[in-house]
Each structure stands twice: as structure tokens, then as C-alpha cells.
Amino acid sequence: MAQETGTAALEVRGLTAGYGALAVIHDVTFTVGKGEIVGLLGRNGAGKTTTLMAIAGFLGKYTGEVLVEGAPLTGPSYRRSRGKIGIMVEGRSVFGTLTVRQNLQMAGVDVDESVELFPELRPKLPLRAGVLSGGEQQMLALARTVGRRPSVLLIDELSFGLAPAVSERILERLRAVATALSAGVVLVEQHIHFAASFVDRALIMNEGLVRAEIPASELVARESEIERLYLGGVDEAA
Numbered sequence: 001m002a003q004e005t006g007t008a009a010l011e012v013r014g015l016t017a018g019y020g021a022l023a024v025i026h027d028v029t030f031t032v033g034k035g036e037i038v039g040l041l042g043r044n045g046a047g048k049t050t051t052l053m054a055i056a057g058f059l060g061k062y063t064g065e066v067l068v069e070g071a072p073l074t075g076p077s078y079r080r081s082r083g084k085i086g087i088m089v090e091g092r093s094v095f096g097t098l099t100v101r102q103n104l105q106m107a108g109v110d111v112d113e114s115v116e117l118f119p120e121l122r123p124k125l126p127l128r129a130g131v132l133s134g135g136e137q138q139m140l141a142l143a144r145t146v147g148r149r150p151s152v153l154l155i156d157e158l159s160f161g162l163a164p165a166v167s168e169r170i171l172e173r174l175r176a177v178a179t180a181l182s183a184g185v186v187l188v189e190q191h192i193h194f195a196a197s198f199v200d201r202a203l204i205m206n207e208g209l210v211r212a213e214i215p216a217s218e219l220v221a222r223e224s225e226i227e228r229l230y231l232g233g234v235d236e237a238a
């Protein structure tokens with residue numbers, strides 16, 4: 001499972017961020033080890049996507065600190081995200097009219113390495129990405145994101161809209177990639193049962209705050225408590 005060795009892949013300290021003057025997430029603090037997958041769970045609007053965007057530096061000014069492999073991130077957002085952080089927030093971000101091979105090449109990734117990490121893509125290389133299934137497109141989007149070998153991967157709802165068996169295969173590939181690259185992964189996942197199978201621990205967010213940190217081994221047993229306190233009505237979480 002987790003392969004934390006020495007310096008963490010990602011440290012988020014006291015991160016407060018939002019849109020314009022409106023802070024949406026507050027004092028978010030957590031660490032992700034190398035090779036570790038941390039799930040981010042929460043109801044709609046809890047601040048999960050905002051957390052990923054803020055870590056990647058896409059939200060302008062904020063308070064707090066983000067460190068990748070011990071080094072604080074500074075500088076324009078594009079430099080951060082193109083370097084040590086890979087972020088996938090908009091689902092299937094592939095070019096439908098280009099081939100799978102061209103999609104990989106356009107992302108600047110090594111095609112041979114990509115198909116080693118994602119063997120399912122090898123027979124699809126000459127096909128236009130638009131004819132791939134939803135799951136295959138999601139895998140291609142993931143391959144494009146991880147192909148530059150980032151230290152940190154921020155992934156939003158990889159399983160959204162996919163059949164459970166397809167989601168499982170993609171999440172298995174994500175686990176293999178995290179291990180192969182020693183990358184720290186933050187994975188937004190709506191389904192507690194998927195999270196229990198594929199993350200090492202989960203952060204439960206509610207109203208922009210991290211309310212609990214729960215090991216994967218306890219997620220299913222504590223499902224009803226989590227649903228009641230954090231994923232249910234707003235007032236109940238107080």
C-alpha cells in the first residue's frame with residue numbers, strides 16, 4: 001500500500017482559498033506520502049475540486065503553503081502544474097479527432113512508456129480518441145496526465161459516469177502508476193466503497209473544512225457514521 005519514504009510527496013499546510021474575495025476552503029492541512037493515495041470525500045459543494053485547484057495554484061491568492069517533495073511551490077500556476085503536479089479535473093480531456101498516439105504526443109509524453117503503464121491503450125494507438133469508450137477515454141486522459149511523471153497527482157472523480165467494473169480497472173491502473181512513479185495521489189471519489197478499495201486513507205470534507213481523516217480499513221465499517229455526520233445535511237455536521 002503506501003510507500004512513504006522520508007520526505008512526503010505533498011504537504012498542504014493551512015490552505016485557505018476560494019474565488020475572488022470568497023474563501024471556500026479553510027485551513028486545509030494534510031500530507032500525502034510517496035506512492036500513497038489519499039481520497040477526498042464529501043457532499044456536492046464541500047470544496048473538493050476547489051482544494052485540488054488551490055493545490056495546483058490555479059486560484060490566485062491564498063493563505064497557507066503547498067510543498068512538493070519538501071519544496072514550497074512558488075511562481076505562476078502553469079509552471080507548478082506543468083512541472084511537479086499533474087492535475088485532472090475536467091474528466092475526459094482528450095482530443096476526439098486526433099488518434100490516441102497523437103493525444104499522447106501532444107501532451108509531451110513518451111508513447112512507449114505510456115502504453116507500459118496503460119497496456120489497454122496499446123491496441124488503440126492508431127484509433128481516433130473520439131471512438132474510444134468512456135472508460136478508455138478516461139484512461140487516455142489519465143495517461144496524458146501522468147506521462148510527464150509528476151510527483152503529485154490530483155485527480156477529480158475518475159469514476160464519474162462509468163460502470164463499476166470499468167472504474168475498478170482504471171483505479172487499479174492509478175494504483176499501479178502511483179507505485180511505479182512513487183507519486184502522491186489525491187483522489188476525489190464520491191463512492192465510499194471505491195474509496196475503501198483504492199485509497200490508503202480518506203479525508204472527509206464538509207463546508208470547506210477537513211472534518212475527519214479515516215484509514216481505508218475503517219471506511220466501510222464507519223460508512224453510516226460518515227454519511228450521517230459529513231455527507232448528509234449541512235447542519236448535522238456541526
Ligand SMILES: Nc1ncnc2c1ncn2[C@@H]1O[C@H](COP(=O)(O)OP(=O)(O)OP(=O)(O)O)[C@@H](O)[C@H]1O
Pocket residue numbers: 019024042043044045046047048049050051
Ligand atoms: N468558479 C467559481 N466561482 C465561484 N464559486 C465557485 C466556483 N467554483 C465553485 N464554487 C463554489 O465553491 C464551493 C465548492 O465547490 P467545489 O466545486 O469545490 O465542490 P466539490 O466538493 O468539488 O463539489 P462537487 O462534488 O459537486 O463537484 C461551492 O459552493 C461552489 O458553488
